[in-house]
Amino acid sequence: MTMLPAPVTRVAATAFRHGGIAAISRALPEEAAVALSYDQVGYAVMMATPSDLEDFAVGFSLSEGIVERPADILDCEIVMVEQGIECRMRLAHDVSARLAQRRRHLAGALGCGLCGLESLAEANRAIPRVGSSLSIAAPALMRAMREMSARQTLNRQAHGIHAAAFLDPTDQSVLVREDVGRHNALDKVVGGLARAQRSGGSGAILLTSRVSIELIQKAALLGAPILIAVSVPTAHALRAAEAAGITLAAVARDDGFEVFTHPSRIRFGVETHVA
Template sequence: MSQLPAPVPAPVVEIAATAFRNGTVTAQTRAVPEETAVALSYGRVGYAVMMTTPCDLIDFAIGFSLSEAIIDRAADIIACDLVTVEGGIECRMEVAHDVAARLAQRRRHLAGALGCGLCGLESLAEANRAIPRVTTTRPVTADAIMRAMRSLPLHQTLNRRTHGIHAAAFLDPADAALLVREDVGRHNALDKLIGALARQDRNPATGILLMTSRISIELIQKAAIAGIPVIVAVSVPTAHAIRAADAAGITLAAVARDDGFEIFTHHARIEFGAHAHVA
């Protein structure tokens, strides 16, 4: 895959600010997250423009293409060039002939804004598209989930500087390793993670998705398409997301805190150990 011929904007920017704290006014600087318009095109035909944190953009392009079912595998993208243009960055992808033909049949344009993962869809049918069912039954222990959630902040390098960036992480219970991607948009963070897994030839069905955000329907759709069987999040999921996770066979846990979490669907994948008890 090709790399960017010119530098992208920094993902974090130091901005001057005036602080009013405890009755005192002081000059200071604040690290804030950057967001940049990234245009995704296939065969030089525009498909989407997303506002995203300008880092891991090759991962983002591949992950978006996979989670939107534009491609079936990373190898369907023959070339990927990131080009700095006026107003943002263009991600120019060349895809296999069958993918290009399929795109021609379903061509649509959308504009994605921060926090809005379904902006620009042309019909209600697209928003309620069929979600594939995840059939992996491999169990995971509650202790492994708790350890991963506690260690996740240590891997959020951008958020430690700004306190304003979401993370999507993949936990492989076999070695407890975390693969983390960050973005101002939770949907973008997940796309970056899916792309990173594909580029590393890792099987999403063998691990767990950790999210530092709430879980809504589009995140369930993306996770199901990727084949991820377990999702754990820090915030409450929407009712629609719970129903979708249940239908897709995904174990959805949320409200993850230092003392535990709540499971909403497909409890059987999570093992609690001999010392757990039912209240």
């Protein structure tokens, strides 16, 4: 794999604090134009943090429905090019032929996971229903959220970097990925799970961001029955989670969280008060 730029860059700055000035050094998150191509044809360009890009390429391909399983990608090469980074993927013949029939080109910008879509139908594509009977104790979800925060190594250096994670309740392990884009961070988790041959239906997705519709779409395609986030969901995302059978929890803080859909998957172990 080509040597990639560091995900964090340190720069000089002048700080004005408490009425005085001082020369400081500040760590900033790096972002790069990352092109995803299939069989030598460009498909998308996303602004992303240049780390875990194999996970990103596989996760994006699965989340976008380009491939159905990691084995559909025969190889993935990460290459530095003049204006950024290219993830060059080679697809199985039948998958490549199918992609040629539905090819579209999108250009995603930071903070917008649906930029460049050519039709409203694609933006509102059908979301598969998640029928898992998995349940997770509320304290386990809170511990996992704290562990995700503690393992944000890039964010501790530079701030402003999102994280997504996957909690496996069988062993309490938490897989964490970071990126300047919240959608990219989740794609990296999807790819990390797929490359490790782990099922997304066996645990919960954790996010440091607000929850918008495309994050529900990605979670549903992964088969994750529970999604919990630091910030609020949009009303559209809430309706999508309800329809998809996903347990959506949000506004996660040190003292707890709020559950908006399908609460039966979360074991509270306390008396429930209804306002």
